[in-house]
Amino acid sequence: MKTRAILILICFAVFAASTTLAIVNKGAEEITLDGGKKGKVEFPHHEHQEALEQKCKTCHDLFPQEPGIINDLKKKGTLKKKQVMNEKCLECHKTRKKAGKDAGPVKCKGCHIK
Ligand code: HEC
Ligand code: HEC
Ligand code: HEC
Structure with missing residues (x-):
């Protein structure tokens, strides 16, 4: 009986862990950022998550995962x-471009739209 109870516990733990992973809040797919006088910036959030292999901290070490947080800070x-x-944006795009990898815009108008 003891082993059975342990097995049930293990199953429950695995289930709990997998649902926790599944409900990670990835935020909006597309985010419009405030680019001040230069004009707004359309940021494809999920495309970046995929291109950067889900490494959230690549950006979220500088600011938390909350809407509007960049402006607040x-x-x-x-x-x-x-x-x-x-x-973040320019540093990465420039480094990748130099290395001949896929990258985003490096010129002002590539990001800022009026
Ligand atoms: C290339 C940079 C970058 C990466 C990588 C990134 N994010 Fe974000 N994330 C942002 C930006 C920019 C915002 C918008 C912040 C703001 O509105 O001021 C944001 C906002 C969010 C928000 C707030 C809700 C929303 O929709 O605005 C959540 C939640 C979030 N990110 C989750 C994640 C998770 C989870 C990952 C990893 C799987 C991730 N992000 C990877 C840049 C990134
Ligand atoms: C660590 C690297 C990295 C960071 C940080 C990063 N990007 Fe990118 N960005 C990429 C890569 C890689 C691509 C090309 C993705 C692809 O082709 O799927 C890209 C593409 C783009 C594109 C073009 C999308 C398209 O579909 O043409 C825009 C716009 C963009 N990034 C804006 C931003 C902005 C704004 C930020 C900062 C908030 C940012 N990026 C931060 C790596 C990065
Ligand atoms: C890869 C995308 C990208 C490119 C290229 C880019 N910007 Fe930005 N810019 C942003 C983002 C995202 C913000 C908002 C976050 C911040 O202030 O760091 C911003 C903010 C700004 C702001 C507002 C700062 C404030 O708080 O008032 C100005 C002004 C600006 N950019 C000018 C420029 C100029 C000039 C160029 C070209 C030399 C340029 N940007 C190129 C993404 C970009």
Whole structure:
């Protein structure tokens, strides 16, 4: 009887773990970011998650997984203006472009739309 109880517990643990994985909140598929005077920036969020093999921290080490958080942190002064753009978006696109890999835009108008 003891082994049976243990088996049931293991099954339950595996089930719980798999549902936890399945309900990870990946956020919106497409996000419009505030690009200030230069104009808004359309950011394909899920496309990035796939291209970057689901490594969320590539970006979310700099800001948490919350809608509108970049603007909130810029207002608080925790993030500088253009910090995400320079340290994340452009840094990665430029490095990958140089390495001959798939990359996103590096020119202003490639991202900012008026
Ligand atoms: C290439 C950068 C990047 C990667 C990688 C990334 N995100 Fe995001 N994520 C963003 C940006 C930018 C925002 C918008 C923040 C804002 O609105 O100020 C965001 C917002 C979110 C939000 C807030 C809800 C929403 O829809 O705005 C959630 C949840 C989220 N991300 C989850 C994830 C998860 C889970 C992963 C990994 C599977 C991930 N993100 C990978 C850039 C990224
Ligand atoms: C890869 C996409 C991308 C490219 C290319 C890009 N930007 Fe940005 N830019 C962003 C994002 C995302 C933000 C908002 C987050 C931030 O401020 O870091 C932003 C914000 C800005 C802001 C507003 C800062 C503020 O808070 O007032 C200005 C101004 C700006 N960019 C100018 C430029 C100029 C000029 C160029 C070309 C030299 C450029 N950007 C190229 C993505 C980009
Ligand atoms: C760590 C690397 C990395 C970071 C950080 C990153 N990108 Fe990208 N981006 C990519 C790659 C790789 C592609 C090409 C994806 C593909 O072709 O599927 C791309 C493509 C794009 C495209 C073009 C999408 C299309 O369908 O043509 C845009 C726009 C873009 N990125 C904007 C941004 C913005 C805005 C940020 C910052 C909030 C950002 N990226 C941060 C790697 C990155």
